[in-house]
Amino acid sequence: MANATTRPIGKSGAFGWNKAGFDIDISPLVACTMALQGVWTTCRNPNRRQHVMH
Template sequence: MVLLPELKARRVPVKVVTANEMGQACGRMLDLIQAGMLRHLPDADQPQLAKAVANVTTRPIGRGGAFGWNKTGNDIDISPLVAVTVAAQGAWTTRRRPGRRQKVMR
């Protein structure tokens, strides 16, 4: 949320994830992992993600059984896992337009 004003000022399309959407994303991530459909680099090649995964637990979101990631200690940064979770959900749910033109920001 800290970067939101600057991104909007630069006209970068931003999708703010709601608690409900985060619950869906975490559930999908767990489903993909359990189904063996998700792969990643070795832990040594992405130590921040490995540390986040090793130090995460879940917390309930709402009353419908949804959950979100929760860190196990104050000094733990789970943002790499949150980023991967939201990215995977976006890749799963976003419509792609292969021929669309894109602009590179400088």
């Protein structure tokens, strides 16, 4: 995270990640951010039993 900055996306307050240099890999940071967003916005009920269809 020390080598990443944020950039605004649209006018709703959303943001994206920018890397500070050409040799910086921010893909793990982006992946973690997207996973966290998915956890916050999921509508899945973890107590619901799911069945596999064959």
